[in-house]
Amino acid sequence: MGKKTIRVSDFSGTVLRPEDEVVRIVVLEHPDLVAGPVQLEATPVEVESIDDAALDVAVVEVYDQPDGEPRRVVLTASEFDAMATDTPMAQLLKTAERVRPPKARKSVERLDYGTIEHAGKPHRGRVTEEEARLVREQLDEVNKRLADAGIRQIDPADPEHAARYGFPTAS
Known part of the structure; x- marks a missing residue:
């Protein structure tokens, strides 16, 4: 058994063929809009008068x-x-005082690299002793998680990794 998807214009209910051109309309504000912006699809002919009605x-x-x-x-x-x-x-309007948009606050979640779920991930900050200890003691688990996430793995033989995470170096 197969499924067939038929696209129709949200405005008119007209069946849209795969070769038909489709216009996407995003409704940002409307008195009947209750849960945020929505998108609708229609044919270009159905919305050609939208600019005239503006x-x-x-x-x-x-x-x-x-x-x-x-x-x-x-x-x-x-x-x-x-x-x-x-x-x-x-x-x-030409002479009025300009309003500066509010500065966007970056609500960046700070990762705790001293936990097993984030230890070993590349970052610019200083490697804490806790992160280095986790990486040394649980290297296989850390590398598996990094590989699963598509992130470079830690190689104790790499001088940079050895210095960063406190692996013994061969002299």
Whole structure:
């Protein structure tokens, strides 16, 4: 028994043949979107009017609560422009103070190389005595894990590895 997959346009339900051109649309925001962005597929003809239907909008964040989260508001550009009564909005936007995006915090998980699950993995930092001891005492297990992960293995005969992990060197 075999399976046959038939692709259809999410917009019209039309069957898409393998040779048909398909356009991918990612929906980032929509009032009915509850669990984050989704993707849809359609034919180019079905979405050719998407640019014509596009609105000129202003997306603004309103910070009206001290230390609170801002409210994001989308309104037509003309409605937003009308709020500027003294100086035209185009002029205000040219001369307004720039907002720097918040610095992205790197939430890099620090690996503990002093544990058997990470001992021997290549890293720039200093090899602790605990990591070196684990590598020396459990070299076969460490090398198997490294090989399984596609990482270089530790060779006690390699002078660099011997010095890094405290293997005795032949003089």
